[in-house]
Amino acid sequence: MHARTTLTRPVNLVDFPAPDRGPGAFHVVDATMFWSPRGGGVKSYLRAKNGFLQREESIRHTVVVPGAIAAASPQVPGLPLPFSSGYRFPLARNASARVLRALKPDVIEVGDPYQMAWSALDAGQASGVPVCAFFHSNILEMAQRLAGKHARQAAAIYVRKLYPHFDRVFAPSAHLVSQLHDLGVSRAVLQPLGVDTTVFHPQPADGSWRARHNIPPDAVVLLYVGRFAPEKNLPLLADAVERLGAPYLLVAIGDGPVTPRGSRVRVLPYEAGREALARAYADADAFVHAGDQETFGLAVLEALACGLPVVGAKRAGVGDLVVDAVGITVPPGSAEAFARAIVSLRQRNPDALAKAARAHALSYDWRNVFPPLIQHYRQLAHGPERIFDIAPDRFDAAGAQPVHRHS
Known part of the structure; x- marks a missing residue:
């Protein structure tokens, strides 16, 4: 039933x-x-x-x-x-x-x-x-x-x-x-x-998603997934990746009235398939989110569940999710700060980040x-009478496996 x-x-x-x-x-x-x-x-x-x-x-x-x-x-x-x-x-x-x-x-x-x-x-x-x-x-x-x-x-x-x-x-x-x-x-x-976490989980970065969308295998892919809305501050992310230059590439998946533009920006249409999104997370190098009005950040959590580290705005929602072990948060509104944080994240151990990201997401x-x-x-x-017997399943975060990413 x-x-x-x-x-x-x-x-x-x-x-x-x-x-x-x-x-x-x-x-x-x-x-x-x-x-x-x-x-x-x-x-x-x-x-x-x-x-x-x-x-x-x-x-x-x-x-x-x-x-x-x-x-x-x-x-x-x-x-x-x-x-x-x-x-x-x-x-x-x-x-x-x-x-x-x-x-x-x-x-x-x-x-x-x-x-x-x-x-x-x-x-x-x-x-x-x-x-x-x-x-x-x-x-x-x-x-x-x-x-x-x-x-x-x-x-x-x-x-x-x-x-x-x-x-x-x-x-x-x-x-x-x-x-x-x-x-x-x-x-x-x-x-x-x-x-x-059964759909969004670490997978080998096999390059299949990159090949399907003609994304160079040596590109450092900074992924954004979500609505293209004003409060997401996508132009700021486009500015940050322009400052970084090659091989950095912002790939934005979604749609909405504020589409990011730039020579280092690739826009892909809204993707309804969760498995397809998980494949995108697997082939990316980091997830980026500059939104300053998020109450939570579901896409950020999906990325973490896939072992993908995050650079996000240090505001409620994203700022609460992105602890030091899984990424970097920066004050909102500064493309330069985002660019520096992305470079700093790239200097950290990718396997350690992936394992910590997965472990953090499992509790959610x-x-x-x-x-x-x-x-x-x-x-x-x-009132106090127990009418449901719904016990939460618990997961052993120590069992989270690292996923090898592009170096």
Whole structure:
């Protein structure tokens, strides 16, 4: 038996399996506007959660995302959001709340801070069920980037207005938990995201991915995987690699409105296949990420799980993941600092870096990450009685094997 999963969006866009569950199954409903056909961290999280919950016969799982108007399946009407790589904005707070109520959830988790969040609170209050929020998007940093410190202050007021209403607020880094507590969100707790270490694991650098994309075998490949969004600071990475010159090459996989450009830059299209991405990590020399608004950094964790060292911005999210043993963090905003850090990383022992990166990532395997989350749901919905028996799998980090990289 598998967890029943329903996606309230036009059919065929997403193919979550939906085997039947009995009427007594505990019903977890996720709702978010952060869902795109072109990937994204929230989509990866929800797919991984669904895969985990499929093994739990006592749990049913439904995902609610905005869809096209007048779609055949039950859904939340939404309009495409420009320059967002496929996100849709829900049109009506009441309509979204009605959809959520009709699903008869035992617990609701909302993954964005916008209209869907208020709809979830409405549905929870009307149904008498707990509502949680996952702080996937740091709207404080985003507001400051877009419009300066006054916008950040306005965003802080909004956070204080919205998030104290939730029964629990999950934040993926200790820095964000502290930030939310400072804003009066006392129910914020640490809930990291994770990685599938059975897919993303060290492999020999056999050059097959390089050959397929005509990347020279002697190039020092600095890999970026993710959305090409303003907050990712991809032009800074392009500037850094230009400063380094040959044989350094920035390879950026993804799409979005801010495509990196330069003579030492190669852009590859969005890659949906996880195995194909793992092959890219295996043939790269380092992963680079200059984003200064990350709440976690799933692609960074995938790279680490593959034994790939990281140079990243020293900010919450990426800065928390990249400890000294697995890479280097630098103050955000400086192409020169990134260039120096990349050179410094290249001077370290690649096998030691690979082994440490893998060991570090193993503690974030989804099979370790999800059980505490489900226990939060249990405590909120049913009090202290234990209704699930979901024990986290543990991995022996000492068994991590090094992978030999390009010297």
